[in-house]
Amino acid sequence: MIKLFDAHCHLQDPRVFNKAPNLIKTALEHGIHHFAVNGVSENDWHLVKEMSDTYPCIIPSFGLHPWFITDRTPNWLTSLRELLTANPSAAVGEIGLDKGSHAKTDYTDQVEIFRLQLQLAKELKRPASVHCVRAFGDLLDIMKSLGPFPEGVILHSYLGSAEMVPEFAKLGVYFSFSGFLMDKKETEAKKVVKSVPSDRILLETDAPDALPKPNSSESIILVDEHESNGDSKKMLNHPANIHLVLSYVASLLDASKEEVADVSYKNAVRLFSYEGSKLQQG
DSSP, X not given: OOOEEEEEEOTTOTTTGGGXXXXXXXXXXXXXXXXXXXXXXXXXHHHHHHHHHHOTTEEEEEOOOGGGGGGOOTTHHHHHHHHHHHOTTOEEEEEEEEOSTTOOSOHHHHHHHHHHHHHHHHHHTOOEEEEEESOHHHHHHHHHHHOOOTTOEEETTOOSOSTTHHHHHHTTEEEEEOGGGGGSOHHHHHHHHHHSOGGGEEEOOOXXXXXXXXXXXXXXXXXXXXXXTSOEEEEEXXXXXXXXXXHHHHHHHTOXXXXXXXXXXXXXXXXXXXXXOHHHHO
């Protein structure tokens, strides 16, 4: 069976947290060996840690997502540093910059908080998982000012341009693709994916978000989100759907699924084998 590594997801998300044991079991049965589970605020870091303590397959990441910076406490950075120091198996994430319509937070604050977290990741020699929406120029400038990043930086659900790939790659960036790639025009998606060096390609689900679009011959696993009153609200992404992302990326690269799975898995294992990580211990 093909071995896969979900380089970025949110199994602690309140919409799926109670279903996580079943999601993980099913994903493991589908050949997903590891999941990088990213916290988004101080409110969920303990859940990520709890999941990591329970499941050897989960790589924990702690960070302050740009959408949730207004929820931070005055001591958030000290808390994050202490948590990362106490948990050497943890990476940093999800952090980032967002100028899109979903971000309701002050962009100047986003930049400051992102810089502090990126500096912390570099200081502690951990990889960082980065969210970036409509801010790639600013992101590149900040990373140039603080980099390079020998431990690596993941640009998760990468939707930036092909032209920026070489500049980011020089700084130590890995490019992770999710179901969101299917929202791009196929010609653009192909150009972006083909611009990424083979040793920097990662696959992810961003579950429970980024639901992929299967072609007619593929099946998708949906997670039903239930409201507290029992009504069904919407269908969510399952980490086992990384197979659909694999198929799409392989088709864009004119490569076999086996080749892309092998390369992306080895890349993720290398990236997440920092000192103290579960992969290094194992």
